[in-house]
Amino acid sequence: MRPAFDQLRVAVVTGGGHGIGRALCRRLASLAETVVVADIDGAAAATVAGEIGGVARELDVANEQQLAALVEEVERDLGAIDLFVSNAGVGFGDGESGAASRDAGMRPIEDRWAACLNVNLMAHVYAARALVPRMRSRGGGYLINVASAAGLLSQIGDAAYTASKHAAVAFAESLAITHGEEGIQVSVVCPQAVATRMIGVPDDAGSIDGGFGGNDVDGVLRPEAVAQIVVQAATAGEFLILPHPEVSTYEQRKAADRSRWIRGMQRFRKQLLQSDD
Numbered sequence: 479m480r481p482a483f484d485q486l487r488v489a490v491v492t493g494g495g496h497g498i499g500r501a502l503c504r505r506l507a508s509l510a511e512t513v514v515v516a517d518i519d520g521a522a523a524a525t526v527a528g529e530i531g532g533v534a535r536e537l538d539v540a541n542e543q544q545l546a547a548l549v550e551e552v553e554r555d556l557g558a559i560d561l562f563v564s565n566a567g568v569g570f571g572d573g574e575s576g577a578a579s580r581d582a583g584m585r586p587i588e589d590r591w592a593a594c595l596n597v598n599l600m601a602h603v604y605a606a607r608a609l610v611p612r613m614r615s616r617g618g619g620y621l622i623n624v625a626s627a628a629g630l631l632s633q634i635g636d637a638a639y640t641a642s643k644h645a646a647v648a649f650a651e652s653l654a655i656t657h658g659e660e661g662i663q664v665s666v667v668c669p670q671a672v673a674t675r676m677i678g679v680p681d682d683a684g685s686i687d688g689g690f691g692g693n694d695v696d697g698v699l700r701p702e703a704v705a706q707i708v709v710q711a712a713t714a715g716e717f718l719i720l721p722h723p724e725v726s727t728y729e730q731r732k733a734a735d736r737s738r739w740i741r742g743m744q745r746f747r748k749q750l751l752q753s754d755d
């Protein structure tokens with residue numbers, strides 16, 4: 479039987495060293511016996527784990543072997559994973575040549591498409607591959623995948639991020655449709671702007687000003703607020719978690735008339751470019 483959300487034994491959070499993941503680790507510390515803070519930034523993971531009495535693991539979620547080994551080791555050493563939060567994510571912005579560019583506009587990287595697809599999508603697949611058979615055999619578990627409002631709408635100025643997050647939402651839907659009746663509860667989190675390093679706001683910054691590409695149009699949330707909303711919504715069994723509720727209206731408008739929505743987004747993009755000048 480799946481344990482109640484406030485009686486979790488082991489919870490794992492990827493990207494737990496910073497931002498939303500760190501806030502989720504802190505929030506989950508009072509709900510789970512053990513929180514595993516997993517991050518490519520091992521020092522940050524260790525700091526968060528030290529603070530909450532959790533366990534740190536350094537790994538690259540884009541590496542399937544490392545993710546499978548994490549699941550194997552945690553289940554062997556600490557017990558069954560009741561909740562796995564696939565939260566680690568990256569975004570680099572379109573490069574000079576636009577939506578299809580290989581290079582990035584914000585942070586240098588050789589192939590931002592590969593990085594976005596591997597971290598933002600395939601890591602969710604790797605986690606599910608390792609965990610679904612285990613959770614199924616013990617009657618259930620929780621998978622929370624952090625995508626983005628960009629996975630429902632579009633992140634102006636980052637096609638690779640947008641495409642990878644759309645795929646992440648679609649994958650979460652497939653997981654829920656296929657494995658929901660086996661007791662595996664799936665939630666997908668789709669925020670707009672959150673004050674983290676991803677939008678240029680350092681951890682623990684006093685000010686939450688930042689934002690890029692207009693994703694801060696409905697306000698910037700602190701990661702702690704997002705963590706609280708995620709836990710509340712997941713406890714209630716919600717599939718789609720929208721920390722910015724406006725996203726639901728935008729999604730409905732998009733579905734009602736895609737051509738009109740594209741024209742609106744083109745105008746919005748123009749405004750953003752003008753305000754950058």
Ligand SMILES: NC(=O)c1ccc[n+]([C@@H]2O[C@H](COP(=O)([O-])OP(=O)(O)OC[C@H]3O[C@@H](n4cnc5c(N)ncnc54)[C@H](O)[C@@H]3O)[C@@H](O)[C@H]2O)c1
Pocket residue numbers: 492493494495496497498499516517518519522537538539540565566567568597624625626627668669670671672673674675676677
């Ligand atoms: N900040 C926003 O405005 C926003 C909006 C919507 C969705 N999101 C999503 O929220 C999630 C968390 O991002 P955040 O805003 O907290 O940003 P962040 O940069 O503060 O945190 C991302 C974390 O993921 C880790 N990470 C990156 N690549 C990794 C890898 N290959 N393996 C393991 N760990 C890795 C980083 O070290 C970092 O700790 C991401 O999936 C992001 O796309 C963020």
